[in-house]
Amino acid sequence: MDVQSLTAVRLGEKIKKKELSAVEAAQAAFAQIAACEKTYHCYVTVEEEKAMEQAEQVQKKIDEGQLTGPLAGVPVAIKDNMCTKGILTTCSSRILGNFVPTYTAEAVKCLEKAGAVILGKTNMDEFAMGSTTETSYYGVTRNPWNPEHVPGGSSGGSSAAVAAGECFYALGSDTGGSIRQPSSFCGVTGMKPTYGTISRYGLIAYGSSLDQIGPVAKDVADCAAILEILAVHDPKDSTSVKREDTDFTSALTGDVKGMKVGIPRDYLGEGLDSQVKETVLKAARSLEFQGAQVEEFDLSLVEYAIPAYYVIASAEASSNLSRFDGIKYGYRTEDYEGLHNMYKKTRSEGFGEEVKRRIMLGSFVLSSGYYDAYYLKALRTKALIKQAFDKAFEKYDVILGPTAPSTAPKLGESLEDPLKMYLGDIYTVSVNLAGLPAMSVPYGIDSQGLPIGVQLIGDSFQEKKIFRAGYGLEQAREDQDLLAPVLRKEGR
Amino acid sequence: MAREYETVIGLEVHVELATKTKIFCGCSTEFGGEPNTHTCPVCTGMPGSLPVLNKQVVEYAMAVGLAANCQIHQKCKFDRKNYFYPDNPQNYQISQLYLPICHDGWVEIETEDGKKKVGIHEIHMEEDAGKLIHDDWEDCSLVDYNRSGVPLIEIVSEPDMRSAQEVIAYLDKLRTIIQYLGASDCKLQEGSMRADVNLSVREKGSDTFGTRTEMKNLNSFKAIARAIEGERERQIDLLEDGQAVVQETRRWDDNKECSYPMRSKEDAQDYRYFPDPDLVPVIISDEWIADIKSRQPELRTEKLERYKKEFDIPQYDAEILTSSKKLADIFEASAAICQKPKKVSNWLMGEALRLLKEHNQEPEDLNFSPENLAKLIQLADEGTINNKVAKEVFEKIYSENIDPKQYVEEHGLKSVSDEGALRSVIEEIVAANPQSVEDYKGGKKKAIGFLVGQTMKAMKGKADPGAVNKILQEVLEK
Numbered sequence: 001m002d003v004q005s006l007t008a009v010r011l012g013e014k015i016k017k018k019e020l021s022a023v024e025a026a027q028a029a030f031a032q033i034a035a036c037e038k039t040y041h042c043y044v045t046v047e048e049e050k051a052m053e054q055a056e057q058v059q060k061k062i063d064e065g066q067l068t069g070p071l072a073g074v075p076v077a078i079k080d081n082m083c084t085k086g087i088l089t090t091c092s093s094r095i096l097g098n099f100v101p102t103y104t105a106e107a108v109k110c111l112e113k114a115g116a117v118i119l120g121k122t123n124m125d126e127f128a129m130g131s132t133t134e135t136s137y138y139g140v141t142r143n144p145w146n147p148e149h150v151p152g153g154s155s156g157g158s159s160a161a162v163a164a165g166e167c168f169y170a171l172g173s174d175t176g177g178s179i180r181q182p183s184s185f186c187g188v189t190g191m192k193p194t195y196g197t198i199s200r201y202g203l204i205a206y207g208s209s210l211d212q213i214g215p216v217a218k219d220v221a222d223c224a225a226i227l228e229i230l231a232v233h234d235p236k237d238s239t240s241v242k243r244e245d246t247d248f249t250s251a252l253t254g255d256v257k258g259m260k261v262g263i264p265r266d267y268l269g270e271g272l273d274s275q276v277k278e279t280v281l282k283a284a285r286s287l288e289f290q291g292a293q294v295e296e297f298d299l300s301l302v303e304y305a306i307p308a309y310y311v312i313a314s315a316e317a318s319s320n321l322s323r324f325d326g327i328k329y330g331y332r333t334e335d336y337e338g339l340h341n342m343y344k345k346t347r348s349e350g351f352g353e354e355v356k357r358r359i360m361l362g363s364f365v366l367s368s369g370y371y372d373a374y375y376l377k378a379l380r381t382k383a384l385i386k387q388a389f390d391k392a393f394e395k396y397d398v399i400l401g402p403t404a405p406s407t408a409p410k411l412g413e414s415l416e417d418p419l420k421m422y423l424g425d426i427y428t429v430s431v432n433l434a435g436l437p438a439m440s441v442p443y444g445i446d447s448q449g450l451p452i453g454v455q456l457i458g459d460s461f462q463e464k465k466i467f468r469a470g471y472g473l474e475q476a477r478e479d480q481d482l483l484a485p486v487l488r489k490e491g492r
Numbered sequence: 493m494a495r496e497y498e499t500v501i502g503l504e505v506h507v508e509l510a511t512k513t514k515i516f517c518g519c520s521t522e523f524g525g526e527p528n529t530h531t532c533p534v535c536t537g538m539p540g541s542l543p544v545l546n547k548q549v550v551e552y553a554m555a556v557g558l559a560a561n562c563q564i565h566q567k568c569k570f571d572r573k574n575y576f577y578p579d580n581p582q583n584y585q586i587s588q589l590y591l592p593i594c595h596d597g598w599v600e601i602e603t604e605d606g607k608k609k610v611g612i613h614e615i616h617m618e619e620d621a622g623k624l625i626h627d628d629w630e631d632c633s634l635v636d637y638n639r640s641g642v643p644l645i646e647i648v649s650e651p652d653m654r655s656a657q658e659v660i661a662y663l664d665k666l667r668t669i670i671q672y673l674g675a676s677d678c679k680l681q682e683g684s685m686r687a688d689v690n691l692s693v694r695e696k697g698s699d700t701f702g703t704r705t706e707m708k709n710l711n712s713f714k715a716i717a718r719a720i721e722g723e724r725e726r727q728i729d730l731l732e733d734g735q736a737v738v739q740e741t742r743r744w745d746d747n748k749e750c751s752y753p754m755r756s757k758e759d760a761q762d763y764r765y766f767p768d769p770d771l772v773p774v775i776i777s778d779e780w781i782a783d784i785k786s787r788q789p790e791l792r793t794e795k796l797e798r799y800k801k802e803f804d805i806p807q808y809d810a811e812i813l814t815s816s817k818k819l820a821d822i823f824e825a826s827a828a829i830c831q832k833p834k835k836v837s838n839w840l841m842g843e844a845l846r847l848l849k850e851h852n853q854e855p856e857d858l859n860f861s862p863e864n865l866a867k868l869i870q871l872a873d874e875g876t877i878n879n880k881v882a883k884e885v886f887e888k889i890y891s892e893n894i895d896p897k898q899y900v901e902e903h904g905l906k907s908v909s910d911e912g913a914l915r916s917v918i919e920e921i922v923a924a925n926p927q928s929v930e931d932y933k934g935g936k937k938k939a940i941g942f943l944v945g946q947t948m949k950a951m952k953g954k955a956d957p958g959a960v961n962k963i964l965q966e967v968l969e970k
Contacts (some may be wrong), residue, residue, distance in 0.1 A: 319584050324581055327581075339578070343576055363764060
């Protein structure tokens with residue numbers, strides 16, 4: 001098997017056994033980047049020189065016995081909305097086109113402590129606003145299963161890079177499905193943990209009360225191992241939670257016997273692609289066959305999740321993105337007269353259409369006279385959605401459903417109708433509103449040859465149940481590896 | 493018949509808290525660093541940075557609230573106030589709108605018209621902004637974020653004040669409370685205490701409020717008093733003229749003694765306040781409140797009573813000594829060392845206040861150690877130095893905090909009480925002034941004064957006046 005096809009954990013084992021060095025692993029990643037990047041464009045910035053240096057240092061520490069973790073020496077790609085000291089961090093926006101942070105995001109620091117080698121920064125929808133990675137100022141990313149199709153978004157660069165073997169795992173961020181949906185579209189596994197599990201310090205905020213960093217990887221075991229490294233309490237993030245139950249890999253038993261699984265009937269109705277639906281039901285049958293109890297139930301309030309999400313996320317974004325003003329860092333317009341004109345031109349030129357749309361929407365819902373009708377109502381809706389999940393989790397260990405209503409659309413299809421694009425988030429946003437953990441696991445391939453992911457949702461802090469069920473699904477899956485064609489061709 | 497008007501005033505007072513670090517990061521709050529040296533990603537609004545609340549800010553805010561008889565919101569929250577300005581690195585200020593930490597309190601003030609309660613609407617916590625500096629040479633503006641994120645509390649009063657006198661009494665009361673709590677030094681000139689005045693006028697007897705204006709840029713008690721008088725007259729003139737007062741923010745120019753409109757209500761910005769999602773609600777337990785209460789230091793009223801009882805100091809003196817925490821601290825510390833409270837009080841009430849006035853300073857600016865004042869009192873009491881010299885030495889203590897013992901030694905200021913030396917000088921003086929001696933002996937007892945003066949002159953002021961008198965009399969009686 002080719003190095004590029006290895007999961008992060010298997011590569012880590014090989015490095016530990018000295019079958020391969022961290023330097024060779026990084027070289028393999030850069031070889032794949034050289035071969036594929038032109039086609040897929042997963043990265044905004046590739047940092048080969050720095051990465052090779054880091055790989056040497058990491059290997060030295062492994063040899064000296066200072067680095068013993070399961071992922072020591074494994075190369076990683078970081079979504080370009082996480083600050084990396086000395087490495088360009090753009091959020092795929094023109095307005096941060098020259099922004100080189102003076103500090104590193106806490107999540108990235110955790111990985112570095114565990115011996116990660118940072119390959120570069122992955123492409124995304126501008127400021128994580130979008131579902132296709134087409135709103136990036138630096139060009140679109142293409143789906144490794146079919147370059148005519150989008151990789152999903154906003155963590156499309158991370159998901160595509162994992163699928164194409166241009167890294168061994170990646171960090172994404174998920175505000176309304178931005179890890180899970182591209183993972184589903186690219187046939188990789190992506191996990192959004194419980195809000196507060198991974199420090200947001202250094203993650204450039206979109207919707208602060210919803211944003212959460214998470215792993216994107218080739219399989220469930222990788223996600224569990226990565227999350228073990230990332231789930232660290234950080235006093236620099238007031239919303240960071242102290243957790244003791246972070247031995248996630250202990251949940252990879254392959255035994256789902258007795259688990260109670262609920263499928264929201266509301267998730268299987270109108271708007272869901274029939275092949276996706278069939279895949280969800282197939283996953284349900286598999287869990288049942290393995291001894292889990294599976295039943296359908298009414299979750300309710302599903303139709304309110306999208307409006308509530310877009311009101312809250314946009315409101316927070318309108319404030320979060322106000323710091324990009326041309327004063328302190330980033331892009332500043334060339335010609336201007338006075339301060340006001342500078343602000344106006346800088347922001348008009350620096351932000352793309354989708355970002356401006358959400359800033360305007362967010363500013364509107366926070367305006368005096370509209371605050372109660374929109375923002376407060378959205379917050380109340382959020383609380384009710386959380387209650388609906390609480391009720392469901394009194395009965396079920398995990399909820400199973402689709403990650404997205406369809407497989408990856410073709411490039412250019414989504415941007416014409418933003419409302420339609422927003423509706424594509426229907427199965428993912430409520431998880432963020434309720435602060436819950438959820439994972440997308442690849443489970444099938446549609447008639448166009450595009451991957452289909454299924455989503456497992458857990459109660460707060462119940463990631464282990466998700467890993468347990470997800471691992472069970474994965475073990476029983478017909479196509480064990482479910483690799484993108486680009487890796488299959490080379491691998492077999 | 494001329495109509496009679498009543499002035500209605502409410503105050504918004506910003507106080508910079510005396511924490512060592514900023515409200516949402518670990519940067520120093522110290523004054524006077526090189527521009528942008530007390531900064532980090534958080535207080536310069538770097539992408540991805542997050543605020544973490546400084547617990548000491550909550551404790552100071554609570555302490556001030558409790559001292560001002562406020563209720564505490566035991567679950568209080570921070571909100572973002574959104575507006576664009578370069579001194580504000582995030583383009584939003586973290587403040588409290590919906591659930592401020594303290595609400596519904598009062599303080600009692602006393603003026604010539606007697607005692608009165610002024611209501612406190614709320615006290616909230618917020619962060620200060622940076623400073624813009626215009627560079628005329630390069631014709632550009634520069635920004636220094638050293639002050640960005642310095643903690644403030646804003647104390648919002650009810651519109652309960654009716655005169656400049658009441659406003660000053662209220663501000664003085666707040667300042668004393670806050671200084672006693674150690675929550676701030678409250679220096680108006682340096683901006684650690686700033687007041688915005690909301691003022692309206694109405695016909696006497698009316699029970700509805702007139703249209704108010706808000707005045708900014710008031711940096712001394714005198715400026716506040718003048719601004720109130722000026723604005724009162726401006727509004728009355730408008731009304732007498734049949735015109736309406738416009739609700740607006742005005743800037744007071746204390747040199748020209750008039751105010752200018754800054755922005756009207758129509759241009760008022762919509763701050764789009766909403767709860768800051770980066771901060772969790774502050775949960776204040778009953779125990780925490782009790783703990784703050786138990787740690788509350790002795791406040792002015794209690795201290796004043798204690799001084800009268802413990803040190804047998806008259807009401808007026810006790811009032812002056814306790815008017816400033818600094819003055820009271822020096823008094824108590826010096827008195828504890830030399831065990832002569834009355835003498836310490838005399839020095840502070842007399843020389844220290846005189847020098848403060850002369851230097852146009854406030855008691856908070858006193859910079860000498862109580863040990864040095866105590867030593868000085870000791871030296872004077874022992875007769876090591878005379879009164880005149882003591883006053884000179886005190887000035888040195890005041891300005892340079894010198895050690896009086898060492899200073900007296902080094903400058904040879906000790907009184908000469910060596911009888912032999914003094915006697916021989918006096919004998920010379922007596923011999924050189926036969927006329928005065930004759931006058932004295934002829935019954936003009938006053939003539940001795942001239943001889944004492946001559947002796948002191950010869951001794952360059954260092955003689956102990958008691959000893960001079962005694963020996964002189966002996967010599968003359970011979």
